[in-house]
Amino acid sequence: MNLTWFERREDWEAHYPGHKLLYEITDETQYIITAFKNDELAGLMKLCDELENPDVMRVISIWINPKYRKQGLGTRMYEFLGQCIPGRTISAEVWDSNNVAQDFHERLGFVHDPSSLNRYIKEPTEKGID
Numbered sequence: 001m002n003l004t005w006f007e008r009r010e011d012w013e014a015h016y017p018g019h020k021l022l023y024e025i026t027d028e029t030q031y032i033i034t035a036f037k038n039d040e041l042a043g044l045m046k047l048c049d050e051l052e053n054p055d056v057m058r059v060i061s062i063w064i065n066p067k068y069r070k071q072g073l074g075t076r077m078y079e080f081l082g083q084c085i086p087g088r089t090i091s092a093e094v095w096d097s098n099n100v101a102q103d104f105h106e107r108l109g110f111v112h113d114p115s116s117l118n119r120y121i122k123e124p125t126e127k128g129i130d
């Protein structure tokens with residue numbers, strides 16, 4: 001599996017013009033992580049800086065291709081993110097109604113942020129996310 005970090009969504013569009021539709025829904029996104037298996041998009045993570053707190057990276061969404069779910073890829077993408085941004089807190093948007101995503105994030109060590117209904121947070125570890 002090939003995981004790649006893009007600082008700008010335009011860079012991602014240039015690399016993967018065939019995935020313009022997914023690019024278009026990342027309108028407010030500053031960073032994208034992709035996971036490709038052969039030529040197929042297996043996973044996509046959309047991220048942005050938390051403007052009011054530079055120590056925090058916000059995960060707007062994580063999507064795993066249904067074909068590759070429950071095989072550890074989502075976990076691996078978070079591990080990769082932790083390596084890309086060591087020392088920063090990760091704040092994930094997880095809808096209150098999305099029980100699978102809640103279980104998934106709790107399993108990774110995230111806790112519900114009591115100040116926001118749809119937010120889960122994970123404090124940094126020394127070497128990035130566990």
Ligand SMILES: CC(C)(COP(=O)(O)OP(=O)(O)OC[C@H]1O[C@@H](n2cnc3c(N)ncnc32)[C@H](O)[C@@H]1OP(=O)(O)O)[C@@H](O)C(=O)NCCC(=O)NCCS
Nearest residue numbers: 061062063064069070071072073074075100101103104107
């Ligand atoms: C949520 C999502 C990102 C998980 O990705 P994934 O690659 O399938 O997750 P992993 O294989 O790394 O799973 C790790 C753990 O999360 C939990 N988990 C993942 N999928 C689950 C499911 N369908 N039901 C219950 N628990 C689940 C399990 O505890 C799992 O550990 P286990 O396999 O040892 O039981 C993926 O299901 C997805 O893309 N869903 C649709 C989009 C979405 O809801 N995104 C999140 C909100 S932005």
